[in-house]
Amino acid sequence: MSVRTAPGNGCQFRVNLPRIAEAAGAAPAVTRTDRPRDVYLVANNIEELGGVQRVTHNLATMLHERGHRVTVVGIQHAAEAHDYGHRPYRWLTLNEEKEPPPPRQTGLRARLDPRARAAREAHDRARQAAVDRLSALFAEVDDGVVVCMQIWSMDWVGPADTDHLHVIGMSHESFDATLGSSRWERVQQWYRDVDLLLLLTEHDATRFELEGFNNVGVMHNSLSFYPEQASDLTAPVVVAAGRLASEKGYDRLVDAFAGVADRHPAWQLHIYGTGPLRGALEKQVERLGLGQWALLPGDPAA
Secondary structure (H helix, E strand, C coil), X not given: CXXXXXXXXXXXXXXXXXXXXXXXXXXXXCCCCCCCCEEEEEECCCCCCCHHHHHHHHHHHHHHHCCCEEEEEEEECCCCCCCCCCCCCEEEEEECCCCCCCCCCCHHHHHHCHHHHHXXXXXXXXXXXXXXXXXXXXXXXXXXXXXEXXXXXXXXXXXXXXXXXXXXXXXXXXXXXXXXXXHHHHHHHHHCCCCEEEECCHXXXXXXXXXXXXXXXXXXXXXXXXXCCCCCCCCCEEEEECCCCHHHCHHHHHHHHHHHHCCCCCCEEEEECCCCCHHHHHHHHHHCCCCCCEEEEECCCC
16 A cells, blocks of 8 residues: 555544434434544545545545544556645555456356456455455554445445444435446445445435435535635526536536527526537537537636
């Protein structure tokens, strides 16, 4: 593991973690405390340019500033690292090298093929070694909180020794996005038994409850900064900002705006960001005749 450390500032803070959803009038299992806590934030990686990574570092910074002992863990290194600036808390990467992938073959063929067996054994050894390293990290404290920031990373947190810790699982996508992906199997495997499952919206929390999850809560993403002056909301402009990728649904936003643009000609749609779908969105705007109403100015930070 590669480790980066920074001293804490020793201040006190009252933790206000979201409560576990109450079932049949049961008392919440997470309570407030005045003492500093040991908090581990675990993500797929903590280096790439991405929304979850930004939220992870925002949360770590806020907890650190309030006197908690924070450790941020990435399962593996990102293909391309982004500079998130000064990080005043401990952070580390669990796997310096990627674990050997499991064989694609399954069933009887995989058991009979010596190459597939060797690949499976190599993968299992590397995975167990990584889980053991994570368990050793958690064993540094007598109690605390583990927040699994992304579903995939639960494949390491789940089998690790967390009996002395509260475990919180998070999902940063919609229920429908999870349901239609391979992540749903992991959610079913790991998230039903965590102390708390945090979703981004009340709607998604309700959808998970309808699937039998009785441990759901809601915590919106944090902001890394606040503007010095708030908008007075008088300009007829709808603003969206983010990575121009399919999972963000900007094509749906353009379609929705097209449905009302002719009835509200004073309004404009401004979409800020960069990404692989920029060209497709520009063509969509042109095809719908929204050239003077729907604009893609680019990255506002550029």
